[in-house]
Amino acid sequence: MAKKNKTTIKDIANVLNISAAAVSKALHNDSRISEKTKKAVRQVAENLNYQPNHLASALRSGKSKLVGVIVPKTNSNFFSATIHNIEEVLNKEGYNIIITQSNESYKKECENIDTLLFTQVDGIIVSMANETVDLQHFEKVKQAGIPLITFDRGENDLNVDYIGIDDYDSSHRIVDHLVEQGCKRIAHIGGFKHTRIYNNRIRGYIDALEKHNLPLEKELLLESNLSTEDGRNKMQELLALDKKPDAVYVAGDYAALGALQVLNEKNIKIPDEIALVGFGDEPFANMVTPKMTSVNQHSYQIGKIAAEKFLEYTKQNQIQQTLQKHILKAELIIRESSLKKK
Amino acid sequence: MAKKNKTTIKDIANVLNISAAAVSKALHNDSRISEKTKKAVRQVAENLNYQPNHLASALRSGKSKLVGVIVPKTNSNFFSATIHNIEEVLNKEGYNIIITQSNESYKKECENIDTLLFTQVDGIIVSMANETVDLQHFEKVKQAGIPLITFDRGENDLNVDYIGIDDYDSSHRIVDHLVEQGCKRIAHIGGFKHTRIYNNRIRGYIDALEKHNLPLEKELLLESNLSTEDGRNKMQELLALDKKPDAVYVAGDYAALGALQVLNEKNIKIPDEIALVGFGDEPFANMVTPKMTSVNQHSYQIGKIAAEKFLEYTKQNQIQQTLQKHILKAELIIRESSLKKK
DNA sequence: ATTATCTGCTTAAACGTTTAACCAAATATT
DNA sequence: AATATTTGGTTAAACGTTTAAGCAGATAAT
Structure with missing residues (x-):
């Protein structure tokens, strides 16, 4: 059962009384090999259950x-x-x-x-x-x-x-949507600024606010590692503000989930008191209560x-x-x- | 920039005026090579930024x-x-x-x-x-x-x-726990019977019921592919029964999530009206509302x-x-x- | 002084392919 | 008929290692 019967190109060559090189070419459909030989090679290869040695070809070809x-x-x-x-x-x-x-x-x-x-x-x-x-x-x-x-x-x-x-554009569309829903104090729990995608989302958020003539408030823009845990923390920070936001856009679904938990625990009505948007469209976005708006990344x-x-x-x-x-x-x-x- | 300067064992051998075989042995810490040579080989290897060719050794050694x-x-x-x-x-x-x-x-x-x-x-x-x-x-x-x-x-x-x-045992512990909570009509949304683990969970469920002198009711034991979607469907089936269950044990967290959604949507109180237990302890089990009991699989x-x-x-x-x-x-x-x- | 053992290497073959270079036989071209 | 081209292969080297076998020189044992 546990014996390595490894058929090689050479075994096929022996059966057909041709060279190993011919077999190799036949298997690669080289034009210099006749159809008849190719057919025979393929047949024998099948019979002997030939499995090409990937390592050998990789070594030789460098790929x-x-x-x-x-x-x-x-x-x-x-x-x-x-x-x-x-x-x-x-x-x-x-x-x-x-x-x-x-x-x-x-x-x-x-x-x-x-x-x-x-x-x-x-x-x-x-x-x-x-x-x-x-x-x-x-x-x-x-x-x-x-x-x-x-x-x-x-x-x-x-x-x-x-x-x-397009992260920058995505932020714009999120803010557009929230503004359309009547939100005026839109917070952003963003990712690390040094990571390009999160930076772009932040820039998009800032520019979109400006576009809508909304002031950029420092206390509403937070930096997070976007874990669920940190999503909870940042949401709690936002809720501790004198002037609470009426919408929170979180740069990642896992963190958004943490935010959602906190809102639910405190019986804050979503979206009426605070609207929530995540990013990434993880399957659970469609499973939590309430179902979460998010961005599908294709x-x-x-x-x-x-x-x-x-x-x-x-x-x-x-x-x-x-x-x-x-x-x-x-x-x-x-x-x-x-x-x-x- | 894009040139392959591939240092080989042979290059090292040339520098030191020894054989490639000696280099190979030195790198493998063979006892037949002197410490001095080994040191020299390692030094040269480092200098030339030698990266062993995994394919070649794999081909030769068969591993x-x-x-x-x-x-x-x-x-x-x-x-x-x-x-x-x-x-x-x-x-x-x-x-x-x-x-x-x-x-x-x-x-x-x-x-x-x-x-x-x-x-x-x-x-x-x-x-x-x-x-x-x-x-x-x-x-x-x-x-x-x-x-x-x-x-x-x-x-x-x-x-x-x-x-x-131990799936069988896990089911026992789940049922034990639910009985302890006062549940008397415990349903099980199980996986495919032909899959061993799910079969074991089903058997455990059945035997545990018997242990607690609870009747096994056919309508309370459902087979599912355990997707979130199907979890929803099966939960709806259970809610459509004349005598609803007072606990549902779902063999997978994703399906349990679907069940949870349905319960929440219908405003059924968890766990008071119906208690819910999942399996797998996916991170979201700890994130949903209410937080879901589940089984950690180590x-x-x-x-x-x-x-x-x-x-x-x-x-x-x-x-x-x-x-x-x-x-x-x-x-x-x-x-x-x-x-x-x- | 002779033989045995150990040390530290070297040589050469092998792993299973791919491929450049070559070649004989058959066919086509002039 | 002599030469060129095509067809269908063959041979042999190479890819970068590992490893069995061999061997010279040094050291130890008798």
């Missing part, structure tokens, strides 16, 4: 046909779905993916890079950890001469492709484009990457938590 | 140092955490993991297996898809001569190691043991696996949804 993916955490629906779509595109082209999690830790992200390079991946697709500020570890990837693609969380300074949604498109970008680069022999942004328009999904009955 | 992990979906906290722990143990031993998702699909699971075998993994750790009944695809893994470890969702017939919690231990079991087998040269179950006692976490104030 591992493996793509590394680094995400902060797999247990968010956005990342899980994005990974799935990356996989779908790459599998079709014969690539497999290696998923690693950084757990939002800069140190782990560095280790992830080392791990992936060690594994001889042909490229890396990454969404950066919250903690990451220094970008030195990514230089290793460039030096290895393989393409690097960023999505969701990237940095301009890296000078590589980025795929993400994980399908993002994963697809990221994978396609990688494939594009691998077809070039000289990889010369430049900053290339692929910005998608996100979708605001309006639910009970921000929709007032008139 | 890829890669372990495949197959899970139904990565976006559940249990799987995400388990994967993390598997990774932690295996990374220490120089292994990397390749994560694939079956999306609860039997067909995708078959593809996952092919993908992983193609990638020459040294072993596979799997939690089976809901759909999976036929086990033929796993025979391929055995035939490849690599260890196969199952966790959470496994099957006795596979005759390989299984790590999971992802840390499960991942650790699964990885250790794999390592154990790789140390043997003749892999002869037998059914070996590692059953952990789960932890019932009692929260508001089932704790009545007296």
Whole structure:
């Protein structure tokens, strides 16, 4: 049962009395091999249950046909779905993916890079950890001469492709929507300012307020790590204000959930007393009470484009990457938590 | 920038005027190489920024140092955490993991297996898809001569190691708890009967009822795919009964969430009118209103043991696996949804 | 002084492919 | 008929390691 009967290309060659090289070519559909031979090779390969040795071909060709993916955490629906779509595109082209999690830790992200390079991946697709500020570890990837693609969380300074949604515009649309609902004191529980996407959401929030002639009040703009726990804390801070907000826009669904809990616990009516909007459209957004307005980030498109970008680069022999942004328009999904009955 | 300067073992050998073999041995701390040479080799390796070619060593040694992990979906906290722990143990031993998702699909699971075998993994750790009944695809893994470890969702017939919690016992403890709270009509929204863990939960539920001299009522035992959507449906079915239950034990948190939504929407008081218990202790269990009683599955231990079991087998040269179950006692976490104030 | 053992290497083959270079036979071109 | 081209392969080297076998020189044992 546990014996390795590994059929090789050579075994097939022996059966047919041709060279191993001919078999290799036949399997790769080389034009210099006759249809008859190809057919025979495929037949014998099947009979002997031939499984190509991926390592050998990788060694010889210098391509591992493996793509590394680094995400902060797999247990968010956005990342899980994005990974799935990356996989779908790459599998079709014969690539497999290696998923690693950084757990939002800069140190782990560095280790992830080392791990992936060690594994001889042909490229890396990454969404950066919250903690990451220094970008030195990514230089290793460039030096290895393989393409690097960023999505969701990237940095301009890296000078590589980025795929993400238009965070600035999303904030505008959220504020527009809240203003339309009659809200006048709109708070924002934002992410870390140094992370581009959160910075863009903050900028969008500020500019949108101005557009609507609403004053920007410092006490209504908070910085958070966007965990559920911190969402609770920040919501409590807001409720402790003399002049409470009448709407809260939270830059992440998990933190928004924390905020929602606090509001529910204090019996504050959502959305009538305080309207609530999250970001990310995690499945639970549609499950909590009241159902939460949120922003869908098009994980399908993002994963697809990221994978396609990688494939594009691998077809070039000289990889010369430049900053290339692929910005998608996100979708605001309006639910009970921000929709007032008139 | 994008040039592959790949330092090899041979480059190091040239610098030091020794053979490549000596370098290889020095790097592996072989006893037949002098400390002096080892030191020199390590120094030169560092200077030249030597990165071992994993593929070459894998080809030669027949070990890829890669372990495949197959899970139904990565976006559940249990799987995400388990994967993390598997990774932690295996990374220490120089292994990397390749994560694939079956999306609860039997067909995708078959593809996952092919993908992983193609990638020459040294072993596979799997939690089976809901759909999976036929086990033929796993025979391929055995035939490849690599260890196969199952966790959470496994099957006795596979005759390989299984790590999971004691589902039967967990059901008992849930029912015990609910009876203690004064519940007399306890319903169970269970998973697919053909999946072992769900079957065990059902059996535990039935036996526990008997233990407490409660009648088993057919209308109170439902089979579900445990999605949030179906949780809603099944809860509605239960509410449509002439004699409604006074407690509902749901075999998965996502479905329990659906049930909770329905109860909240209909303003049914939890836990006083109907108590609710979930399973899996997803983070949201602690976030919903009311906070939901659930069962923690010890992802840390499960991942650790699964990885250790794999390592154990790789140390043997003749892999002869037998059914070996590692059953952990789960932890019932009692929260508001089932704790009545007296 | 002779033989045995140990130390610290070297040599060469092997892992299973891919691929550049070559070649004989068949067919086409002039 | 002589030469060129095409067809359908073959040969051999290479990818970067690991490892079994071998071996010279130093040290120890008798």
